[in-house]
Amino acid sequence: MDERAEILAVLRENARYSVTEIAEMTDCEESTVESVVDDLEDDGVVRGYRAVVDWSNAERSRVTAMVELNVTLDRETNYRDIADRIVKYPPVDSLRLVSGDFDFAAEVSAESMEEVSRFVSDEIAPIPEVTQTVTHYVMETYKEQGIAFGDGDDDDRLSISP
Amino acid sequence: MTIEPSERVDRVGPSGIRRFFELAEEVDDLISLGVGEPDFSAPWTARQAAIDSLERGKTSYTANRGKRELRAAIAADLARYDLTYDPDDEIVVTTGVSEALDLAHRALVDPGDTVAVVDPSYVSYVANATFVGADVLRVPTRDDEFVLTRSSLEAAGAADADVLLMGYPNNPTGATMTRDQLEPVAAFAREHDLTVFSDEIYAELTYGHDHVSIAALPGMRERTIVLNGFSKAFAMTGLRLGYAVGPPAAIDAMNRIHQYTMLSAPTTAQYAAIEALDSCADAVTEMRDQYDRRRRVVLSRFDEMNIDCFRSSGAFYAFPESPWDDCEAFAEALIEAEQVAMVPGTAFGPGGTDNLRVSYATDMESLREALDRVERFVEAFPTEEAFEADR
Numbered sequence: 001m002d003e004r005a006e007i008l009a010v011l012r013e014n015a016r017y018s019v020t021e022i023a024e025m026t027d028c029e030e031s032t033v034e035s036v037v038d039d040l041e042d043d044g045v046v047r048g049y050r051a052v053v054d055w056s057n058a059e060r061s062r063v064t065a066m067v068e069l070n071v072t073l074d075r076e077t078n079y080r081d082i083a084d085r086i087v088k089y090p091p092v093d094s095l096r097l098v099s100g101d102f103d104f105a106a107e108v109s110a111e112s113m114e115e116v117s118r119f120v121s122d123e124i125a126p127i128p129e130v131t132q133t134v135t136h137y138v139m140e141t142y143k144e145q146g147i148a149f150g151d152g153d154d155d156d157r158l159s160i161s162p
Numbered sequence: 163m164t165i166e167p168s169e170r171v172d173r174v175g176p177s178g179i180r181r182f183f184e185l186a187e188e189v190d191d192l193i194s195l196g197v198g199e200p201d202f203s204a205p206w207t208a209r210q211a212a213i214d215s216l217e218r219g220k221t222s223y224t225a226n227r228g229k230r231e232l233r234a235a236i237a238a239d240l241a242r243y244d245l246t247y248d249p250d251d252e253i254v255v256t257t258g259v260s261e262a263l264d265l266a267h268r269a270l271v272d273p274g275d276t277v278a279v280v281d282p283s284y285v286s287y288v289a290n291a292t293f294v295g296a297d298v299l300r301v302p303t304r305d306d307e308f309v310l311t312r313s314s315l316e317a318a319g320a321a322d323a324d325v326l327l328m329g330y331p332n333n334p335t336g337a338t339m340t341r342d343q344l345e346p347v348a349a350f351a352r353e354h355d356l357t358v359f360s361d362e363i364y365a366e367l368t369y370g371h372d373h374v375s376i377a378a379l380p381g382m383r384e385r386t387i388v389l390n391g392f393s394k395a396f397a398m399t400g401l402r403l404g405y406a407v408g409p410p411a412a413i414d415a416m417n418r419i420h421q422y423t424m425l426s427a428p429t430t431a432q433y434a435a436i437e438a439l440d441s442c443a444d445a446v447t448e449m450r451d452q453y454d455r456r457r458r459v460v461l462s463r464f465d466e467m468n469i470d471c472f473r474s475s476g477a478f479y480a481f482p483e484s485p486w487d488d489c490e491a492f493a494e495a496l497i498e499a500e501q502v503a504m505v506p507g508t509a510f511g512p513g514g515t516d517n518l519r520v521s522y523a524t525d526m527e528s529l530r531e532a533l534d535r536v537e538r539f540v541e542a543f544p545t546e547e548a549f550e551a552d553r
Contacts, residue, residue, distance in 0.1 A: 009451065014526075021530075024462045025455035159503055160183040160196035162285045162333075 003028050007036045008045065012146075015049040052145045062109055063137065064093070065116045067124065069104040070132040079103070082129050091119045102134070113137060174289045178509030182493060186503040193532040194524070196503040198333065200397035200478070201523045204434065205445035208396060211437035212430045220429055226421040227413075228255025228405070229432050235439040236405055243365065244378040245388065251410040254417045255427045255435075259363045259391040259404035260286060261420070266359050266387050266406060267294045269415035271325055278323035280310055282507060282514035284333045284361065291327065299323055304513045308337035308472060308481070312346040321354045328376070329361035331368055331476025334510045334519035336457075338476035341374045348379040358386040363404070364477040366395030366446055369454045371475070377407075384409050387416075392431075394477075395446050396438045401431035453478050456522040456529055463533040467540055472517075480520040481507070486546045489518055495549050500535035 006026050010017060019037075023030045040046040055062040071082050079097050086106065087095050094107040106124070110116045117135070125133050142149055166172075179196070186192055203209070227233060233249035240247060247253055256262040263286060271277060273295030279287045281300035291298045301318040303309060310328060320326065326347075330339045339347075351358050358376055365373040377386035391404025404427075406416055420426075460480045464471035471482035486492040489506040496502050505521075507514025522529055543549040 006451075010455065013452075021459075024459045025526075027458050155201065157194075157197050157199060157201070158183065159186040159192055159194040160179050160505060161198045162177065162179055 003032065004036050004040070007033060008040060011037070011040075011046065011049075052147050054141065054144075054149050056141070056149075061111055063111065063113050063116055064107060064109040064141075065120070065138060066136045067106040067108050067120055068102040068132075068134040068136070069106060069124065069130055071103050071129045072131050073129070077129055082127070085127065086124065089119070089123055091116070102132075108135075170293055170295055174292050177285050177289075179285060179505055182497075182503065182505060182509070185494065185497055189497055189501050189503075192497070192501045192503055193528050193535070194503040195520045195522070195529075195532055196505045197521050197523055198479075199399040199523060200394060200449065201525060202397040202449050204396055204398045204401070205438065205442040207441055208398070208434040208438040212401070212434040215430055215433035220433065222429065224255075224426045224429050224432055226426050227253065227417055228427055229429075229436070232432050232436050232439075233405075235436055236407070239439050240388075240407065243362075243373060243375045245375055245383075245407070247407045248410075252413055253405055253407050254413050254420055255432065256391075256404045256406060256420065257424050257427050258393060258402040259361060259389050261424060261427075262389045262391070262404045262406040262416075263287075263290050263359070263361065264293075265416040265419050266389065266412075267291060267296070268419050270357060270387070270412060271296050275324040276322060277325045277327050278315070278318065278320040278356070279511075280328045280332070281512060282308075282334055282510035282517075283327075284329055285509060287327050287329070287361075288511070291325075296325075300511060300513070301326075302513050303335075303337075304516075308332060308335040308513075309339050309343050310347045311343075312350050315347065315350050320350070320356070323354075323356060325359060326351055326356045327359045327361075329363070331364035331373070333364065333477055334479050334505070334507065334514060335472055335481040335517075336474025336477050336479040337472070337481075338368050338371070339374070339376075340371060341379075344374055344376050344379060348376055348382050351376075351385060352381050356385065358382065359389065360386055361389045363389065363391055363394050365390060367450055367453060367478060368476045369450075369457060373476075387412055392435050392438060395449075396435075396442060397449065398431070398434065398438070401428065401434055403427055403431040403435050453522065456524075456526060459526070459529065460520060460522050460533065463537070467537050469540065478521055478523045480522065481514075481517050482520060483516055484518050485540050485544065488546060489514075489516060491546050493518060495543070495546070496536065496539055499543075499549075500539045502532045502535050502539075 010022050019030050019033050022033045091108050091110050092106055093109050096105045098105045108116055120135055233253045237247050237249045267290045271294050275296045276299050277291035277296045278299045278301050281302050288298050360376050377383050377388050387406055387408040389406050393399040464482050469482050474480050484492045493504050493506045505519040507517035
């Protein structure tokens with residue numbers, strides 16, 4: 001694996017590793033790590049770093065919904081134009097153009113179901129190109145960003161083994 | 163009447179790690195660097211295959227040698243090491259490499275034969291040879307970066323041995339052998355008509371170069387039994403599945419014992435293994451990459467502590483020199499003072515007397531915490547005397 005791919009793999013595992021720690025893990029100089037991370041950010045490969053939060057363990061409530069959107073296009077408006085408009089709303093955590101029965105899959109979150117509903121009905125549904133919305137509230141999250149939200153596997157290996 | 167163990171069993175003492183296991187078990191909040199198995203679980207699809215097989219009621223014996231489909235998959239997989247074996251008569255699937263090792267000894271070693279064993283080495287090697295009444299000849303590797311050399315074999319008297327038992331990548335040192343290093347060993351085996359038992363269970367966990375099997379070298383196939391399995395690369399230790407490959411006469415002899423003792427390896431595990439070989443290469447790569455990162459961290463941290471540490475390139479072990487003269491005393495004190503467990507090198511033979519086996523089969527956070535504790539301990543107590551004076 002080249003050093004760029006290796007450093008990216010380490011960041012994907014845990015973005016909180018320090019430059020020193022990444023350097024130790026990858027056998028690279030710290031200056032190399034800094035420069036590669038800078039490049040990854042400058043090139044738009046790494047777009048940001050955020051915590052993966054299990055809201056069920058947080059004191060603050062958070063409601064998330066997966067919203068299916070169907071849209072209609074015309075000569076003046078393409079998918080990108082519609083997406084550019086929708087991504088500007090802060091409650092929209094993610095927006096993807098998808099294949100299948102609907103066009104966009106949006107992830108919307110707010111502090112209550114009412115807030116999510118109001119946002120979808122007041123802001124998203126009225127967009128002229130949006131022809132239909134279907135909102136699925138998230139009841140429980142089991143895995144997010146590759147991290148499972150279970151209780152974790154206890155290490156039941158023997159403390160010393162051959 | 164008192165039932166006495168047989169003389170052969172009596173010659174084998176309890177494993178050197180047993181006492182440390184008992185010591186470690188008494189300690190709370192222990193971070194163990196003494197574990198000789200992966201901290202990952204088997205890839206999910208392999209586990210799912212095992213579950214599916216159970217749901218479909220596949221709980222009967224398989225062919226003695228193992229399912230034909232599995233043997234074919236093993237044969238295909240071994241091609242990556244330039245090894246070609248016939249699934250029908252050159253492969254036997256066993257209950258872990260441990261059984262394969264036992265079968266090799268029982269089927270191919272007579273009482274009074276001499277088994278030359280790489281030293282230091284996995285705790286079972288000497289015991290297996292002793293159980294069949296063989297004489298054990300240890301071949302020191304400590305002065306040769308823990309690899310076998312022609313001169314060390316000659317000096318140890320291995321020319322008169324019947325079997326050479328080796329394991330690379332090595333447990334406990336993490337040493338690997340390159341083709342250039344293996345060639346003179348192979349030549350020695352050919353010249354002196356040695357049978358080679360080559361334990362390659364850690365083959366997938368080789369860092370910086372490709373694993374080379376001694377059986378792939380010219381003239382070695384007919385005299386080598388390669389032992390391998392699914393425990394390490396696929397994190398399937400508890401499923402107990404290994405295999406041996408070698409010339410038909412040898413495998414037939416091993417299978418004869420196998421069919422009268424184990425009958426066949428666990429059926430559920432065989433289904434998991436087929437799936438593992440079929441579709442889990444990416445998971446193996448991911449695990450290997452993570453081990454490699456940890457290996458670098460461990461080596462780097464020991465450098466920072468000014469502790470000489472062998473530059474291991476395989477398995478998931480580092481083999482630093484003990485900061486104290488007595489590695490057992492150091493390991494005991496480290497458990498007591500900092501709740502970190504390492505295995506004293508003495509458990510693996512005389513060649514490990516000055517070292518400690520450090521397993522990095524633990525998550526990065528725990529590994530770093532353990533190494534911080536070791537650093538703190540070594541700074542506070544550079545000698546055993548300093549530790550005793552503080553008590």
